[in-house]
Amino acid sequence: MYRYDEFDREFVRQRVAQFRDQVARRLAGELTEDEFKPLRLMNGVYLQLHAYMLRIAVPYGTLNSRQMRKLAHIARTYDRGTGHFTTRQNLQFNWPKLADIPDILGELASVEMHAIQTSGNCIRNVTADHFAGATAEEVADPRPYAEIIRQWSSLHPEFSFLPRKFKVAVTAASRDRAAIRVHDIGLELKRLATGSLGFAVFVGGGQGRTPIIAKCIRDELPEADLLSYLEAVLRIYNLHGRRDNKFKARIKILVHEIGAAAFSAQVEEEWQRIRDSALRLPEHEIGRIRAYFAPPPFEHRPSKASLRPPERNFERWVTRNTHTHKEPGYAIVTISLKPIGGVPGDASAEQMEAIADLAQQYSFDEVRVSHEQNLVLPHVRIEDLRRVHARLQAVGLGEANAGLVTDIIACPGLDYCALANARSIPIAQRISARLAARQDAIGDLKIKISGCINACGHHHVGHIGILGVEKRGEEHYQLLLGGSGAEDAALATIAGPGFGPDGIVDAVAKVVDTYLLLRASANETFLAAYGRLGPAPFKEALYAR
Amino acid sequence: MLDEGSAHRINGSSVGLAPTGGTVGPALPLPGQGARDPAGTIWHAGAFRSDPWAHAGEPLPDRPVIVSRQRWLAERTLLMARKAPLGLRLEAGERVDDLGPDLARFSLIALAFPTFADGRAFSTARLLRDKYAYRGELRAVGNVLSDLIAFMRRVGFDSFEVTHGPTRRALSEGRIPEVTLCYQPSDRDAPHWVRRRRLADTSS
DSSP states (O other), X not given: OOOOOHHHHHHHHHHHHHHHHHHHHHHTTSSOHHHHHHHHHTTTEEEOSSSEEEEEOOGGGEEEHHHHHHHXXXXXXXXXXXXXXXXXXXXXXXXXXXXXXXXXXHXXXXXXXXXTTSSSSSBOOOEEXXXXXXXXXXXXXXXXXXXXXXXXXXXXXXXXXXXXXXXXXXXXXSSOSSOGGGSSXXXXXXXXXXXXXXXXXXXXXXXXXXXXXXXXXXXXXXXXXHHHHHHHHHXXXXXXXXXXXXXXXXXXXXXXXXXXXXXXXXXXXXXXXXXXXXXXXXXXXXXXXXXXXXXXXXXXXXOXXXXXXXXXXXXXXXXXXXXXXXXXXXXXXXXOOOOTTSOTTEEEHHHHHHHHHHHHHXXXXXXXXXXXXXXXXXXXXXXXXXHHHHHHHHTTOOOOOTTSTTOOXXXXXXXXXXXXXXXXXXXXXXXXXXXGXXXXXXXXXXXXXXXXXXXXXXXXXXXXXXXXXXXXXXXXXXXXXXXXXXXTOBOOEEOSSOBOHHHHHXXXXXXXXXXXHHOSSTXXXXXXXXXXXXXXXXXXXXXXX | OXXXXXXOOOTTOOOOOOOOTTOOOOSXXXXXXXXXXXXXXXXXXXXXXXXXOEEOXXXXXXXXXXXXXXXXXXXXXXXXXXXXXXXXXXOTTOOOTTTGGGGGGEEEEEXXXXXXXXXXXXXXXXXXXXXXXXXXXXXXXXXXXXXHHHHHHHTTOOEEEOOOHHHHHXXXXXXXXXXXXXXXXXSSSOOHHHHXXXXXXXXX
């Protein structure tokens, strides 16, 4: 993985020193909260319902064991012993004291981490496929490009005050685990017609109150042109994106209003002008970054280890929580942060330390954060799976539910978030408890819950989506069906009238019952069945008297 | 970063203001570079200065004057013929792409930042410097605050109209928050991959 050199270290050191001074001025009363707000936001510090919240960047979701141990240490020392992994592959602490935050940032800097650009109207932390560098489905590891973009976007002088936040996601696999079509820019690393590596560029996707699937505005972008093309897109957006209405300020609205063809033409013109500028990536620079992501020294030995042992829990876990690795004899392990009835994405300091140990011992020191709020050990020898599973079980992380109905995405919701209209976490917990016994029979089914229209819980692209709203002072939930954030990206549609906190759990159970009753076979997934059947039978089950 | 001191000498200056205070200054007054004046609103070349530029009224004074885009378009021929230096003020979101060759006529272009969050002028500045090769004074006006100034410099601004008290103090005391390293290759900043090598060379 990427390692800081003197340049990166000094950059982060200066940034921490700067923020330490700003916090000191705030605590001394020299800065008002209003003056301090944009400064703290640029460093990932939010003021939430009960306390400050610190959001830490995990670039493209990649961590090493030292970083994970540091996060555990911060959780224990400065928080209440827990961290919360988010749908943007980041980590949030919900209870830090403002006076401690400069020290926390200093601790993070010591392990090459920071909180820069995890909030504000700037280019946010770049996300990527959490199986990058491990999956056999990719043409190459997309993370070197994500790192190149991370560096280019860090404190970009021109693009730090955009009309609205800006999210970039990168994948290199045809199966899209990075949800690139619901990002402001989605990049698909691929082989171009010339045989060289390059990108298909998707622009203008997003969720929030106006969900839109991104349009492909350039099918073949050579890798050397990555930064000049991104700079052209951002410049057009910065100049022409709407600033009159916060809810219409994302790039998706600009692309939608002027049309993808017109937008693409403007970008093309600007890009041609700057294509051969200092932004052109020299081969040696791509090579320098790529070298950091060289594959670990896999032992080439196809495993004879049995994957079908008699022990049922382990077998279920292998079936659900491991994926095919590009290297024979290895597997990709998903660590579920979704224990039945638990808080999606939460990990205790002890759990983080256990995971750090496992990464160090069994996964070439690597951990990934997935946008589905789980963790991944990307490179585990098949013969070590049993030991890894046993250790995970010992810390309460052995649940065999990756991709199942209890593997629910939920935003922090009204339990923490100042923007939320309704709670998300308790709904996730109750659905999980309600459906756990039947989850294997139900099969692949993604439930995603947002506590407000900003859609941090990705409800628009849930196979079943839940949106919390406020109705006459009460928490109320809309039910959406048929969405997907993957390569078959689709927006879920509202099933009908919403439900109260009890009703929504019953409603999800009814949808699931209807699916089980009507599916063609156990192999027909919920999404496939919904595509075939349409909404009618589900509405009938939900609303018929 | 563009050196603030390397300002743009324009021939035929009619500005009668010379630097004061006994400090070392340019031998000839520069348009757009007023006399040093701690109470002046313009931060330029390392000091606060009085503003030698007038904003266009009716009639135009016979001294350096800043006109709006609208006025420029309406009175282009007349303004083009004037001897005194001319400045242009662009509000956030106003185009420059149709001004093309005219831009060379301006000794100063002022770009407005109407709010802290409105960053359009950052891109306009880049276009002026890089696409249109504008070399005159580029002035940030409006919401010019200490935490924006480092970014403004890096996109090509070299003067700042500053009324915000804490920002004025920060400038005077040399306390402008800045991360001095940057990752963005531009016409002004060498790519970081070049600077990393230099850093590695000097530290080894």
